[in-house]
Amino acid sequence: xxxxxxxxxxxxxxxxxxxxxxxxxxxxxxxxxxxxxxxxxxxxxxxxxxxxxxxxxxxxxxxxxxxxxxxxxxxxxxxxxxxxxxxxxxxxxxxxxxxxxxxxxxxxxxxxxxxxxxxxxxxxxxxxxxxxxxxxxxxxxxxxxxxxxxxxxxxxxxxxxxxxxxxxxxxxxxxxxxxxxxxxxxxxxxxxxxxxxxxxxxxxxxxxxxxxxxxxxxxxxxxxxxxxxxxxxxxxxxxxxxxxxxxxxxxxxxxxxxxxxxxxxxxxxxxxxxxxxxxxxxxxxxxxxxxxxxxxxxxxxxxxxxxxxxxxxxxxxxxxxxxxxxxxxxxxxxxxxxxxxxxxxxxxxxxxxxxxxxxxxxxxxxxxxxxxxxxxxxxxxxxxxxxxxxxxxxxxxxxxxxxxxxxxxxxxxxxxxxxxxxxxxxxxxxxxxxxxxxxxxxxxxxxxxxxxxxxxxxxxxxxxxxxxxxxxxxxxxxxxxxxxxxxxxxxxxxxxxxxxxxxxxxxxxxxxxxxxxxxxxxxxxxxxxxx
Numbered sequence: 001x002x003x004x005x006x007x008x009x010x011x012x013x014x015x016x017x018x019x020x021x022x023x024x025x026x027x028x029x030x031x032x033x034x035x036x037x038x039x040x041x042x043x044x045x046x047x048x049x050x051x052x053x054x055x056x057x058x059x060x061x062x063x064x065x066x067x068x069x070x071x072x073x074x075x076x077x078x079x080x081x082x083x084x085x086x087x088x089x090x091x092x093x094x095x096x097x098x099x100x101x102x103x104x105x106x107x108x109x110x111x112x113x114x115x116x117x118x119x120x121x122x123x124x125x126x127x128x129x130x131x132x133x134x135x136x137x138x139x140x141x142x143x144x145x146x147x148x149x150x151x152x153x154x155x156x157x158x159x160x161x162x163x164x165x166x167x168x169x170x171x172x173x174x175x176x177x178x179x180x181x182x183x184x185x186x187x188x189x190x191x192x193x194x195x196x197x198x199x200x201x202x203x204x205x206x207x208x209x210x211x212x213x214x215x216x217x218x219x220x221x222x223x224x225x226x227x228x229x230x231x232x233x234x235x236x237x238x239x240x241x242x243x244x245x246x247x248x249x250x251x252x253x254x255x256x257x258x259x260x261x262x263x264x265x266x267x268x269x270x271x272x273x274x275x276x277x278x279x280x281x282x283x284x285x286x287x288x289x290x291x292x293x294x295x296x297x298x299x300x301x302x303x304x305x306x307x308x309x310x311x312x313x314x315x316x317x318x319x320x321x322x323x324x325x326x327x328x329x330x331x332x333x334x335x336x337x338x339x340x341x342x343x344x345x346x347x348x349x350x351x352x353x354x355x356x357x358x359x360x361x362x363x364x365x366x367x368x369x370x371x372x373x374x375x376x377x378x379x380x381x382x383x384x385x386x387x388x389x390x391x392x393x394x395x396x397x398x399x400x401x402x403x404x405x406x407x408x409x410x411x412x413x414x415x416x417x418x419x420x421x422x423x424x425x426x427x428x429x430x431x432x433x434x435x436x437x438x439x440x441x442x443x444x445x446x447x448x449x450x451x452x453x454x455x456x457x458x459x460x461x462x463x464x465x466x467x468x469x470x471x472x473x474x475x476x477x478x479x480x481x482x483x484x485x486x487x488x489x490x491x492x493x494x495x496x497x498x499x500x501x502x503x504x505x506x507x508x509x510x511x512x513x514x515x516x517x518x519x520x521x522x523x524x525x526x527x528x529x530x531x
Contacts, residue, residue, distance in 0.1 A: 004057055006033065007048040013064050020068040028073050032063040035077040070227040082152040084159060088180050092173035093149040094237040099294045100213050103268045104156045106292055106301050107143075107211050110264055113333035113357075114472045115324035116142050116163055116208050117310070141166040144258070146198055146212035146251060149237060151178030151191065153211055158190035166192045168199065171236065198247075199254040208310070210255040213268040214247035216240040244270055248277050252284040261308025262469055266301060274299035287466045307465030309336060309474040314432045314439075322439050328472050329442055334358050336449055336463065336474030337373070337436065339428040341402050341496045341517055342456040343463055345471070346373060346444030348414075355414040355445050361470035363452045369416050371404050371424030373444045375437035380425055383443055384409045390504045397530055399427040400434065402492065402517035406500040417445045422502065430491075432477055458491045492517055499523055 010029045017025035034041040036059045052060075066076050072095055074080040080089045082096040083104060089095060141164040145154035148167035155178075158165045169175050175193050182191050194201075199210070217238045222230065229238070240246055248267065255265045265286065269277045274291045281289045286304030294300035312321070325335070332353030337346045345361060347354030349372045359366060374380040377395045381387060384407070387395075391407050399405075404424045411423070418424060426446070427434070437444065448456045449463045457463045460476045468474055494517035499510050510527055512520040 004052045005049050006044055006052065009033065009052060009057070009060065010044070013060070016064065017067060021070070022067065028067055029064070031073050032067060032076065033060055036060040036063055071232055072228050075232060080150075082150075083156045085152065085155055085181070085185060087150050087152060087155075088177055088184070089150055090173075090177055091232060092171065092234060093177050094213075094233055096150060096152040099296075099298075099300050100153065100268060101156075102292070102294050103211065103213060103266060103301055104153055104160075106303060107157060107209060107266050108160060110209070110266070110303070111161055111163070112331040113328050113354075114208070114262070114264070115321075115328045115333075117312070117321045117324055117473065139164065140206065141192055142206075142208040144168060144199065144202065144207055144210050146210060147214050147237070147247075148178050148193070149174050151181045151193075153213065154178070154191050155181060155185060155187055157211070158187050159185060162190070164190050164192070166194060166202075168194050168196050168202075170195065170197045171234070174234075198251050199258050202254075202258045204257050205260040207255075207258045208260065208263045210251075210259060210263070210265045212247075212251060212266075214240070214251060216244045216247065216268070216270045216273060218242065218244035218270075240270075244273060245276060245280070248280050252280055252286070256284045256286065256306065259306045260310065261306055261465070262310050262471065264303060264305045266303045268300060269302050271298035271300065274302055277302045278304075287469050305469040307469050309460075309468040309471040311460060311474045311476050313476060313478040314436050315478050317436075317439070325473065326440055326442060329354060329440070329444075332357055333472040334361060334470055335444075336460055336468060336471045337444065337446065338430055338433055338459065338475060338477055339373070339426070339446075339491060340400070340430045341428065341494055342448045342450075342491050343459050344373075344446045345449045345467070346446040349417050349443045349445040350413055352414045355416050357470060358445060358447060359416065361467050362447060362450070364447060365452070366416060369418050369424075370445045370447045371426055372413075372417060373426050373428065373433070373437060373446045375427070375434050375443075376400075377427055379437070379443070380427065384411045384423070384425070386410060388505045391501045393530055394501055394504065394510070394527055395425075395427070398526060400429040401427070402429065402494065402496045403523075404496045404498045406498065406502060406513070408502050408505060414445065424498070426496065428496075432475070436475055456493070456495070458493050497523060 013029035014025045017028050022028050030041050063076055074089045074095045075091050080087050083101050143163055144166045146168050148154050148169045151167055154165045154167035178193055182188055215238050217240050219242050278289050281304040287307050289304040291299045292301040329348040332351055334345055334347045334357050337344050345358055347358045377399050386409050404426050406422055406424050409423050450456050460474045497516040497518040498514040500513050501510050504510055512523055
């Protein structure tokens with residue numbers, strides 16, 4: 001009787017599977033033997049000369065036979081891997097692909113600069129009760145994974161961000177698989193499962209993110225799929241209709257209705273569908289429509305945003321929200337902010353990614369550097385320790401106010417924030433903005449919130465929604481909310497007066513570069529009175 005060792009039977013099985021058309025015969029043979037023996041694949045190498053029992057060989061032959069008939073390995077062993085997750089997989093769900101991991105990456109990258117500003121896994125209610133322990137205290141999910149299948153996307157997002165996620169699917173059996181995976185990873189408190197068609201039943205404007213890997217295979221392509229896919233994976237997760245776009249035509253309008261201002265959608269698409277899905281997204285009303293290529297160079301992920309931005313007031317901001325904004329600004333976020341002259345956009349002054357996003361949102365030419373907003377003159381002095389005494393004297397006398405002062409400084413900052421030797425600084429006469437800056441402890445590189453060449457907005461209401469869509473959040477004045485007639489203090493609408501203080505260091509009078517809210521004569525009179 002022939003005695004088979006681990007190494008010998010893998011070699012034989014690999015040759016058999018190669019003859020049956022497997023594209024990874026050695027890997028398949030090893031995975032199936034590891035499953036048959038109840039061990040990790042790596043142990044096969046350490047035990048390569050171990051003889052196999054007859055019952056082990058018989059079980060292995062059964063598994064190899066199934067693979068030889070093109071059944072996917074993931075279904076044979078009932079498991080697969082996705083990012084940090086080990087997932088139960090059955091023929092009721094699609095086998096997660098590596099490119100879908102990149103879809104999750106795209107959502108996480110967006111969330112880094114668009115924090116959801118809701119309670120996290122460890123948060124507690126105002127009464128000190130544990131939100132994670134009491135479902136009635138949990139905030140509603142702001143992220144939805146549409147067509148969740150095994151739950152791979154939803155579970156990864158919940159696990160890696162701590163945010164709550166709603167996972168929908170029309171298939172009851174798919175949701176049962178997702179529920180098993182949710183329980184296995186201890187994510188019951190963060191992932192809600194719901195049987196529904198796409199976003200049916202989801203409240204209007206209640207979401208911040210919609211993500212989906214929908215069916216996108218055209219009818220013509222279905223017949224050409226490899227038998228591993230065509231004959232075993234669920235048709236409902238593959239069939240995208242005649243041209244493969246049916247799911248997008250249905251989902252995009254539903255997502256546009258369910259997402260609030262500034263919310264975003266992320267879609268996996270077939271490698272030749274990106275242009276058509278982008279067109280559908282724009283027709284539906286999405287802006288900032290973009291395409292991301294996968295690691296193989298194929299256009300794979302389409303994203304877009306709803307015009308506008310999530311708005312909040314200083315009064316409503318919690319400590320947790322402030323912390324989330326500080327983290328987002330460091331990662332490259334931009335925010336909408338009021339000033340005493342016009343409504344503006346701001347980015348952390350030392351964040352290269354944020355400043356670049358600031359220029360992108362406006363369409364601003366790079367030869368026009370931006371100034372910096374400080375919460376006080378003292379904050380400016382601490383941040384720019386090389387300011388001269390004469391300059392500080394002027395700042396202390398005239399600020400807060402509608403001025404942009406050009407000063408000499410070599411303080412380190414992001415490119416395009418001033419130039420190598422000078423910087424424009426502002427301390428606007430807008431108390432809510434100054435308090436906001438004080439909470440952030442981050443100076444903001446700032447510019448007006450208009451498209452370059454357009455009219456300067458006086459409040460968040462006047463900002464072009466496509467510009468606001470770039471923002472993590474837009475700060476609005478509480479007085480405008482309390483009195484919708486706008487009788488509270490708004491921006492003046494006059495540009496700040498730009499004054500070059502560098503001559504002051506040499507004992508010369510300052511130079512008014514742009515007359516704005518304050519006349520040149522008044523500027524010169526007030527500064528000369530300081531001497």
